[in-house]
Amino acid sequence: MSDSENSWQRLSPVAVVFYLIRIINQVISNALQGLAPLIVLLFSAKNKLLIISASLLGLICFIVIAAILQYWFFRYRVRDNEVQISQGVFKKKFRAIQFDRVQNINIKQPIYFKPFALVSLFIETAGSAGDEGVLAGINETEAQTLTDILLKKRQAATTPAEQQADQPLNDDDKAPTLLAKASMSDLIKHGLSNNKFLILIAFLAPFYNSWKNQVNDWAHQVNLQSWFDLFPSKPIAVLITFVIASMAIFVLFALISIVGSILSYHQYRLTLSKQTLVRKSGLLNTHQESLNLSKLQAIQRRCNWIARVLGIESLVLAQADGHVGNRQHQHNKSSSLFIVPSRTPSQSIELIAAITGEQPTMQPTNAISKRFIVKNWLVYFMLPVAVFAGFELSHAQTPSPWLLLLALCALPLVYLRWKNYGFRLDGEYGLIKSGFIGYRYERFALHKAQNIVLAQSWWQKRSGVANLHISLASGSIVIPYMPQAQALAWFNQLCYHIERDNRAWF
Amino acid sequence: MEEFSNQPIDLNVITQIEQLKFCDLDDNYAVEVMLTTAFTLVTLFALVIAAVLLIPNFPFELPVLLVAALVFGAIFWLRYLSAKAKQYVVREHDLVFRKGLLWRKMIAVSFNRIQHIDLTSGPLERRLNLTSLKIYTAGGFSSDLVIPGLNKQTAQKLRDMIINQTNIALEPSDNE
Numbered sequence: 001m002s003d004s005e006n007s008w009q010r011l012s013p014v015a016v017v018f019y020l021i022r023i024i025n026q027v028i029s030n031a032l033q034g035l036a037p038l039i040v041l042l043f044s045a046k047n048k049l050l051i052i053s054a055s056l057l058g059l060i061c062f063i064v065i066a067a068i069l070q071y072w073f074f075r076y077r078v079r080d081n082e083v084q085i086s087q088g089v090f091k092k093k094f095r096a097i098q099f100d101r102v103q104n105i106n107i108k109q110p111i112y113f114k115p116f117a118l119v120s121l122f123i124e125t126a127g128s129a130g131d132e133g134v135l136a137g138i139n140e141t142e143a144q145t146l147t148d149i150l151l152k153k154r155q156a157a158t159t160p161a162e163q164q165a166d167q168p169l170n171d172d173d174k175a176p177t178l179l180a181k182a183s184m185s186d187l188i189k190h191g192l193s194n195n196k197f198l199i200l201i202a203f204l205a206p207f208y209n210s211w212k213n214q215v216n217d218w219a220h221q222v223n224l225q226s227w228f229d230l231f232p233s234k235p236i237a238v239l240i241t242f243v244i245a246s247m248a249i250f251v252l253f254a255l256i257s258i259v260g261s262i263l264s265y266h267q268y269r270l271t272l273s274k275q276t277l278v279r280k281s282g283l284l285n286t287h288q289e290s291l292n293l294s295k296l297q298a299i300q301r302r303c304n305w306i307a308r309v310l311g312i313e314s315l316v317l318a319q320a321d322g323h324v325g326n327r328q329h330q331h332n333k334s335s336s337l338f339i340v341p342s343r344t345p346s347q348s349i350e351l352i353a354a355i356t357g358e359q360p361t362m363q364p365t366n367a368i369s370k371r372f373i374v375k376n377w378l379v380y381f382m383l384p385v386a387v388f389a390g391f392e393l394s395h396a397q398t399p400s401p402w403l404l405l406l407a408l409c410a411l412p413l414v415y416l417r418w419k420n421y422g423f424r425l426d427g428e429y430g431l432i433k434s435g436f437i438g439y440r441y442e443r444f445a446l447h448k449a450q451n452i453v454l455a456q457s458w459w460q461k462r463s464g465v466a467n468l469h470i471s472l473a474s475g476s477i478v479i480p481y482m483p484q485a486q487a488l489a490w491f492n493q494l495c496y497h498i499e500r501d502n503r504a505w506f
Numbered sequence: 507m508e509e510f511s512n513q514p515i516d517l518n519v520i521t522q523i524e525q526l527k528f529c530d531l532d533d534n535y536a537v538e539v540m541l542t543t544a545f546t547l548v549t550l551f552a553l554v555i556a557a558v559l560l561i562p563n564f565p566f567e568l569p570v571l572l573v574a575a576l577v578f579g580a581i582f583w584l585r586y587l588s589a590k591a592k593q594y595v596v597r598e599h600d601l602v603f604r605k606g607l608l609w610r611k612m613i614a615v616s617f618n619r620i621q622h623i624d625l626t627s628g629p630l631e632r633r634l635n636l637t638s639l640k641i642y643t644a645g646g647f648s649s650d651l652v653i654p655g656l657n658k659q660t661a662q663k664l665r666d667m668i669i670n671q672t673n674i675a676l677e678p679s680d681n682e
Contacts, residue, residue, distance in 0.1 A: 320644065449619075450615075450619050450643040450644050451613060451614060451615045451616075451619065451643050451651065452613070452614045453611060453612065453613045453614075454611070454612040454613075455609065455610070455611045455612075456609075456610045456611075456612075457608060457609045457610070458607075458608040458609070458610075461610065471643065473644040488522075488523065488524055491523055491612070491614065492520050492521065492522055492523055493520065494614075495520075495521070495523070495599075495600055495614055495616065496520045496521070498599075498600075498616040498618065498619060499599035499600060499616050499618065505619070505644075
């Protein structure tokens with residue numbers, strides 16, 4: 001490798017495909033709005049077909065040439081302590097990425113790189129807002145060596161000398177430990193529990209009446225009369241059609257989520273070596289992502305009600321948003337989540353133990369105040385009912401009892417929500433549980449907190465409760481209606497841990 | 507894990523926030539709030555008067571004006587009280603700010619979590635020798651802490667102190 005270390009290298013020619021796709025993406029996401037008037041102009045012109053095909057051809061030529069040029073002018077080389085990248089056709093850009101500035105390394109293998117054993121290497125540095133170094137189309141083994149070099153150098157740069165001596169020397173030779181895998185049935189379950197359709201149904205159910213009319217209209221248009229004649233009466237026919245259609249859409253959504261789950265999590269492997277978690281998965285496009293344990297902000301066990309029925313949950317390793325302090329780039333939340341699909345609760349706990357090096361306690365010891373139920377029910381259900389009743393009264397109508405009944409039905413849900421809230425201070429860790437039918441546990445090291453807000457309304461103060469908001473770099477956590485003494489204790493403990501603990505949060 | 511220890515913590519060692527004495531903001535801050543509030547309320551009241559006078563057959567002219575005056579007066583009074591209710595305290599390692607009358611809030615930001623600090627002051631604030639201190643951390647959207655109405659000199663001293671503190675905290679070993 002000494003030879004290649006000093007000379008500038010080009011990417012594989014297949015990288016042109018990568019640039020092609022990237023340019024097309026850029027055109028679609030950025031230039032399309034600007035081009036819209038032009039397209040309108042084109043369509044209103046006389047020789048429509050000719051002009052459109054000519055401009056389309058021109059666009060394609062432009063994209064292809066741009067991709068080839070980008071490939072041609074891209075050079076990189078690996079020096080002793082940095083990766084240098086020189087790129088740009090008209091505007092030359094030179095970038096040196098120092099090893100000790102590297103935060104994250106992602107290796108992606110799109111399907112068109114597979115036959116050539118090529119990969120794309122994404123090098124994220126601290127504070128680079130989406131402007132990371134991309135080596136698209138380098139040799140698989142070369143990428144792996146580079147990753148190893150980068151991670152090792154980074155390790156050396158961040159661990160103080162005396163601690164390195166402390167670490168057992170054979171740590172280097174130790175093979176990465178496999179923490180988690182996912183079988184095909186795991187992925188199918190994960191896909192099912194990720195199905196957004198049932199949430200859609202829950203939202204649309206209240207509008208059943210208007211949907212019924214819609215379906216009616218539509219049935220008239222499509223002339224479904226013969227189908228409707230099969231049933232004894234029209235409302236039944238409409239209802240059955242509605243149910244069948246919903247089920248069809250449900251199955252479709254389920255299939256889509258399952259396919260999505262398999263595409264992104266096929267052959268899922270999570271390994272741990274030298275304080276670095278590595279996740280590798282994907283059917284068509286393989287994706288390898290690494291996360292340094294010191295960057296881990298919180299661990300969540302998430303389970304929605306479908307997952308609960310299936311007996312699984314997902315473990316989420318939340319890391320700091322890559323672009324800390326840069327608020328414009330925070331929309332990209334999901335990319336900073338490290339998801340382990342389809343765990344059973346005991347598997348999750350084992351995994352947390354393997355990652356944090358100690359057995360986690362997952363039983364909340366404290367509950368929130370019952371006033372949570374009173375307030376939420378009154379404000380979110382009884383208040384609208386009262387307002388509506390007042391509205392009806394002012395129009396000289398007798399208030400209908402249905403809304404009140406609905407509000408009463410909501411009471412058990414509010415109760416469930418209250419019942420599921422729980423929290424626990426456990427040495428250096430905080431644990432918060434929430435949920436309705438599913439659940440969500442979030443466990444974080446207290447010193448990872450960024451800031452703390454204790455909020456208390458006048459009524460809450462009178463009844464001795466308070467809301468605690470804890471901001472982590474991965475997102476914020478709220479514990480509502482905590483008994484005041486405990487909220488203050490958390491507040492003080494959090495301050496103490498943030499200020500006493502010299503470990504970096506990032 | 508560096509020389510890992512997990513000793514039980516003596517709760518008496520931890521500073522209790524509830525025992526602290528908070529400082530008020532600069533006296534001029536209440537003046538600033540009163541001036542800006544008065545300006546908007548007077549404008550709104552002028553609009554109400556204009557509506558009463560200009561719209562023909564306006565019902566209940568006098569009661570409407572009276573109620574408007576009462577409501578605006580109450581708003582003015584509340585704004586004044588809430589300006590007076592804002593307090594902060596600087597500790598060795600953090601800054602705690604509290605505000606609110608009916609909805610009280612207490613925000614703590616530790617110096618070693620601060621990403622950057624801004625000092626801002628508008629035209630009126632400059633007149634009154636006031637400065638707002640804005641603190642950014644890495645946590646989420648609503649994470650910034652804004653302390654308005656600080657005396658200009660105090661704000662600068664505070665900023666310098668925080669910057670010094672964070673530098674000191676950054677220097678040894680963990681300069682990631």
